[in-house]
Amino acid sequence: MFEPSDDTPVGTLFRIGVETVQGTADGDDYTEMTGPNVFPFIIPFTDTIRRSCIRVVILDDALYESEEQFSLRFIAIKDFILPEDFVIDPSLLLPYNVVLDPPGSSITILDDEEVTVGFINPSYSAREDEGRMIFTVGVTGRYDIATDIELSFSTADNLISKTAAMAGQDYTSIINMPIILRPGMQTIQIAVNLTDDLLIEINEVFRGTLSLVTTDRVSLGLDNANATIIEDKRFLIGFENTSYTVNEEGEFGFSFLEVCVRMFEPSDDTPVRTLFRIGVETVQGTADGDDYTEMTGPDVFPFILTFTDTIRRSCIRVVIEDDALYESEKSNFLFDLLRFKT
Structure with a gap:
């Protein structure tokens, strides 16, 4: 109560109602006290009660949000008790000699979620x-x-x-x-x-x-x-032939077997924008390392073939040993395409 001053007697008792008013904040952010079915805060004032306080419950939700506002405003009430079903009409209940100034207060809720x-x-x-x-x-x-x-x-x-x-x-x-x-x-x-x-x-x-x-x-x-x-387009690479036959006899005690690997897909008129290498190793059959030069195992580096846009076919030569043994025809040793290595 700003007026009258504390040393001026007040010979009456009156009550002032305070209600909440929505702003950007609403009933999900605080406990509302307003409307015909909600009784507002009632603050009594007398000669000895010049200051009264209310508490508004602020709700801590789990939302990340910007700061929000709502406000409080007065409803003036003369010295009588309101029935429970009475609807407050501020224009009728404001006493002529009670001035409400300032008539309201703005409240800002600062969000704390991160x-x-x-x-x-x-x-x-x-x-x-x-x-x-x-x-x-x-x-x-x-x-x-x-x-x-x-x-x-x-x-x-x-x-x-x-x-x-x-x-x-x-x-x-x-x-x-x-x-x-x-x-x-x-x-x-x-x-x-x-x-x-x-x-x-x-x-x-x-x-x-x-x-x-x-x-x-x-x-x-x-x-x-x-x-x-x-990449949705595939490379298809394989041996040109699935089997080969080679004579053991050679001019210098050995002969050569040439084996070629080809890029079947994509076609030759489709550009290839990468370089990759494929290893080829030998695998024993009935013929073994006495019959040809092996290229396999952890200590032997296999044949490495390179493929690019301009190299679509690569060949290797395997040394066939011409021994002094009379033998039957041996199963050709095999080749495995080991791996891609870009």
Whole structure:
């Protein structure tokens, strides 16, 4: 009670009601005291009671949200007891000699939840012919969001890798694209266009990166993710023949067997934009190391064949030993395609 002053007697008792008024905050954020079915706070004033206080319950929800407001306003009540079903009409109950100034008070609720956002997974993949690489970004903490969170998304070539995809050739570059997580959204997907070319390539990798635009109580979790473009066109490589016959006799005590390996797919008019090598080793049959020079085992490096866009066929020569034994025809030793090595 600002007036009259504390040394001026007050010869009456009156009560003033205080009710809550919604703003950006509502009944989910605090306990409302308003409306025909809710009795407001009642504050008595007398000669000895010049100051009274009320408590409003603020609800601690599990939402990440911006600061919110609501307000309190007066309802003046003369010295009588209201029936329980009485609906308060401020215009009728305000005593003529009671001035309410200021008539209300604004309250701001500061949110205390913190959230973490980032890529949901550290790696993503898509076939080249699918045309799009999908990244998923979302809230990785334990809170839902009730206000916008803005991030920035970019792509980058994975330059430290021999399998790097190149922007403009393999995918469409994105630089600082705004990404907004809106209320109620837990995740959002980002699409990067892929180039489905006619080249035969190995699987290639680029990166997606995130940075924060909204920084208030937001931390960045997984900010980098690898994206693998899976080549949808295949290489088919094999021996030109499945069996060979060679005579043991040679001019210098040995002879040679030439074995060729061919790239059957893709066709010769389809570009190949990679270099890879294939190892070929010998495998014993009825013939063994006394009959030919073996190329196998942990201490012997196998034949290495290189294939590129211009090298679609490679051949090797195996030394056949001409011994002094009378023997039957021996089963040809075998060749195995061991491995791809890019």
